[in-house]
Amino acid sequence: MELKEKLIILADCAKYDASCSSSGSTRSNNKGLGNAAYSGICHSFSSDGRCISLLKILMTNCCIFDCKYCLNRKSNNIKRATFTPEEICSLTLNFYRRNYIEGLFLSSGIIKNPDYTMNLLIETISLLRHKYHFNGYIHAKAIPGASVSLLKKLGSLVDRLSANIELPTASGLKLLAPNKNSNEITNIMSYVKNNQSRNFTPAGQSTQMIIGATNETDLDIMQKSHSLYQNYKLKRVFYSAYIPVNTDKYLPSITIPPLKREHRLYEADWLLRYYGFKVSDILDESNPNFNLLVDPKADFALRHLNEFPKEINEASYFDLLKVPGIGVTSAKRIISSRRYFTITFNDLKKMGIVLKRAKYFITCNHRYFIDKSLFKKEFLESNLILENKSLTSPKVNQLSLFE
Amino acid sequence: MNNNNIYIYNDTFLKLLSLINFLIKNHIKPLNIKSKTYKGNLFDNIINLNIKEDPKLLSNIKTNLGNNILKIMYYVYLSSEEYKELYIYYFYLNSLKYGPKVIYKRNLKCVNLSLKISKYVSNEAHKLKGFVRFQELDNHFLYSVITPTNNVISLLASHFKKRLPNENWLIHDKKRGILCLSTKNKLYFINDEELKLNVKEKETADFYTDLWCTFYKTIAIKARKNERCRANFMPKKYWQNIIEMSMNK
Numbered sequence: 202m203e204l205k206e207k208l209i210i211l212a213d214c215a216k217y218d219a220s221c222s223s224s225g226s227t228r229s230n231n232k233g234l235g236n237a238a239y240s241g242i243c244h245s246f247s248s249d250g251r252c253i254s255l256l257k258i259l260m261t262n263c264c265i266f267d268c269k270y271c272l273n274r275k276s277n278n279i280k281r282a283t284f285t286p287e288e289i290c291s292l293t294l295n296f297y298r299r300n301y302i303e304g305l306f307l308s309s310g311i312i313k314n315p316d317y318t319m320n321l322l323i324e325t326i327s328l329l330r331h332k333y334h335f336n337g338y339i340h341a342k343a344i345p346g347a348s349v350s351l352l353k354k355l356g357s358l359v360d361r362l363s364a365n366i367e368l369p370t371a372s373g374l375k376l377l378a379p380n381k382n383s384n385e386i387t388n389i390m391s392y393v394k395n396n397q398s399r400n401f402t403p404a405g406q407s408t409q410m411i412i413g414a415t416n417e418t419d420l421d422i423m424q425k426s427h428s429l430y431q432n433y434k435l436k437r438v439f440y441s442a443y444i445p446v447n448t449d450k451y452l453p454s455i456t457i458p459p460l461k462r463e464h465r466l467y468e469a470d471w472l473l474r475y476y477g478f479k480v481s482d483i484l485d486e487s488n489p490n491f492n493l494l495v496d497p498k499a500d501f502a503l504r505h506l507n508e509f510p511k512e513i514n515e516a517s518y519f520d521l522l523k524v525p526g527i528g529v530t531s532a533k534r535i536i537s538s539r540r541y542f543t544i545t546f547n548d549l550k551k552m553g554i555v556l557k558r559a560k561y562f563i564t565c566n567h568r569y570f571i572d573k574s575l576f577k578k579e580f581l582e583s584n585l586i587l588e589n590k591s592l593t594s595p596k597v598n599q600l601s602l603f604e
Numbered sequence: 605m606n607n608n609n610i611y612i613y614n615d616t617f618l619k620l621l622s623l624i625n626f627l628i629k630n631h632i633k634p635l636n637i638k639s640k641t642y643k644g645n646l647f648d649n650i651i652n653l654n655i656k657e658d659p660k661l662l663s664n665i666k667t668n669l670g671n672n673i674l675k676i677m678y679y680v681y682l683s684s685e686e687y688k689e690l691y692i693y694y695f696y697l698n699s700l701k702y703g704p705k706v707i708y709k710r711n712l713k714c715v716n717l718s719l720k721i722s723k724y725v726s727n728e729a730h731k732l733k734g735f736v737r738f739q740e741l742d743n744h745f746l747y748s749v750i751t752p753t754n755n756v757i758s759l760l761a762s763h764f765k766k767r768l769p770n771e772n773w774l775i776h777d778k779k780r781g782i783l784c785l786s787t788k789n790k791l792y793f794i795n796d797e798e799l800k801l802n803v804k805e806k807e808t809a810d811f812y813t814d815l816w817c818t819f820y821k822t823i824a825i826k827a828r829k830n831e832r833c834r835a836n837f838m839p840k841k842y843w844q845n846i847i848e849m850s851m852n853k
Contacts, residue, residue: 208815212822229766236767243837244734245848247824250833254734257823295812298746298771299738300764444827458827537708544711552710553720 202282208292210282214262214273215308217446218365218409219439223254223303223338225404226360233334235297235304237360237404242303255306255340256296260284260321264310268367268378269449270414273310277447283312286325290333297337304338304360305329315346323351326358338404343393345385352392353401361404361436364389369425373415376451390433397434405436412466413443413459414452418489423469423480430474440466465491472497475529477519494586499525502562503585506578509562510569513544525585526559546570558585610636610644612652613689617681621665622658624693628700637689670704679722682755691718728752729759735838736760737847738773740810746773749845757784761791813847820848 224241243252261283262273272279289307296302307325311318322341329335340361343352356362364386368374371383393406408429412422426438442458469491472478476498483497484490492500502509502525511520513535521532531554538544538552546565549556560570561581569576611634613623620637627634635649644650665674677692685691694714699706710716738746746768750757757777761784764773768786775784776796783799785792843849 205815205818208819209822212819216823216825230769232769234768234770238733238763240730242730242734245820245846246834246838247820248831248834249825249828250830250837251825251828252837253820253823256819292812292815296816298768299740299812299816300734300736300748301816303734442828444825460828534710538710541705541708542711548711551713551716 204288207282207284207288208258210280211259211262211284212257215257215259215306217441217444218257218306218308219441220340220363220407220409220437221252221254221257221306222407222437225436226338228336228338228360228403230336231334233336234294235335235337237336237338238303244300244302254303255338256293256302256304257306258284258289260289260307260309260325261312262310263312265313266311266378266380268381269447269451270377270411270443272446274447286321286328289325290329293329294333294335297335304340306340308342309344311344315344316348316351319344319347319351319355323355323358326355330358343389345381345389349392352389353396356393356396356401359402361406362393362402363406363408365409366429367410368415369410369417369422370415373417377414394433405434407435407437407439409439409441411443412440412463413455419462419466419491420480420484420486420489422466423473423484426470427473427480438470461493462491465493465497469497476522496525498523499558499585503578503582510564510576511562512567513549513563513565514539524559524562526555526557561585607632608635609649609651610634610638610642612638612640612642612650615639615641617678618657618662619655620681620689620692621661621677623653623655624696625658625661626653626655627693628697634693636687637693669699672707673699673704676707676718676722679725680718682758683721683725684754685721688721691721725754725756728754729756732756732760733763735842735846736775737845739813739847744772746771747776748774749776749778751779751845752777755780757782761786765789765791817848817851
């Protein structure tokens with residue numbers, strides 16, 4: 202089989218992995234080829250808008266497992282291919298030299314047994330690192346069930362080592378991936394967490410779960426993510442909207458992937474990690490799914506209107522972060538600037554803080570952007586959700602004060 | 605002291621800083637500051653003071669104001685803003701007044717603009733670190749063409765010097781006619797008129813370029829197609845030099 206045909210088959214199978222980050226590693230050049238950029242670099246963007254920074258391929262798409270949602274399950278009758286280690290090296294090195302990629306993302310179907318597959322991954326990556334002196338970013342997928350000594354070996358060669366949790370609950374995993382065992386996956390995670398250092402997976406680990414293939418609520422998913430972040434110090438949890446590639450009686454029959462839901466999950470994920478939110482702030486038992494009309498933070502603000510509006514010149518850092526439209530950069534900018542001058546709406550605009558939604562929830566120097574008596578739930582809701590301009594249009598003159 | 609003079613500097617960052625330093629020390633507020641290529645019009649009072657480079661100036665700024673201030677001024681200098689020299693003048697003036705904390709005084713127009721512009725330049729440099737595409741020439745040199753909005757070639761050069769130390773590579777800014785050559789891990793900046801470049805644009809793409817374009821097409825998930833999102837992250841102005849975009853057209 203020609204290299205090109207292999208590449209088509211094995212990239213096509215790998216594309217459902219969401220992770221493409223290349224950040225977090227400071228691997229420097231060691232008289233060979235390449236280095237890692239701490240911030241990560243995106244090299245291209247595909248027509249679905251996802252970034253391409255790594256050469257994302259499978260070693261092989263032959264697999265002894267029969268996971269219902271996966272294109273490569275053994276009961277599917279598809280073309281199978283396997284890269285040789287040298288082929289992967291020449292692809293990686295030649296793409297890297299031409300600046301097409303930031304490094305390699307190597308995963309694999311499981312051939313023979315987990316240890317055998319894992320050894321193939323190790324052989325390939327150690328060729329890259331030791332024979333070709335490649336110092337670019339490498340993200341490898343650990344094979345569940347492989348022995349600890351192999352995990353140790355692989356982890357010391359790569360920048361990121363991860364295992365996919367696949368589904369938010371263990372029962373879902375049992376249903377759709379009967380050969381996988383959730384303990385094997387969490388074992389990998391705890392091993393990586395306990396051994397992470399400069400020489401062992403310096404960029405940490407991430408994981409991924411499929412959304413919408415089983416019937417969890419958004420609350421279940423957020424609680425799962427929260428515990429993953431807590432227990433395994435993950436850098437990221439990726440959510441992947443379920444895209445039907447197989448038909449099976451256990452799989453839902455949908456045609457359009459739940460992309461909006463996926464988007465809301467990512468928003469909430471950021472709120473957990475950087476904005477000081479708790480899962481209970483975002484969702485609860487009476488309200489277990491996201492509002493698809495407004496983002497989780499605006500939704501929180503609308504449900505807690507008694508805490509708003511916040512005074513820009515006095516509110517604490519985490520209070521500022523609760524304002525819809527103000528993020529980490531904006532909040533830090535406000536905190537560091539207000540020591541030197543009193544901030545007005547005009548200043549906020551100058552500082553590059555986006556007021557489109559924030560203006561409804563803040564006061565500057567105790568002044569609201571329009572008549573404060575309008576600060577009512579109905580007014581805010583209609584402006585945020587419907588973006589109904591007719592409601593605000595009589596106030597246009599006052600709006601223009603800071604435009 | 606305000607005056608209506610336009611001061612001319614000799615096209616390097618250090619010369620510009622030396623001129624600005626001189627003007628500030630002598631309390632001169634210029635109408636404008638321009639590089640020597642500035643033509644001007646009939647009513648301009650153009651003055652060339654021929655200020656010598658002050659070799660200690662950079663280290664003085666570093667110790668007194670910090671690296672960050674110097675970096676901001678340099679990035680503004682690399683931008684293609686029409687009044688960038690004036691922004692640097694006023695930013696420097698305010699830095700002398702307020703010290704390193706000047707970056708928090710965003711209510712000052714010159715500070716706010718300088719920070720915005722320098723961010724814009726560093727963002728573009730970061731994007732291009734990903735979007736530069738080398739093609740391999742017959743003599744194994746790697747050659748790449750860029751047409752950036754801002755003059756970011758020096759920022760790219762230091763990035764690729766660290767990354768590809770054993771390769772010979774060329775980055776060609778066709779918009780400004782500047783070439784950056786790296787050979788034996790040494791950098792050379794050359795005006796592209798001085799070096800007669802004989803780049804044979806290969807008729808057929810090389811083996812790996814073809815594979816890359818194939819990979820690019822394969823990796824997209826059709827059910828998630830989102831052209832607008834792609835154009836947001838990868839603006840169309842860069843597509844002409846990104847091989848997978850210009851080949852797949």
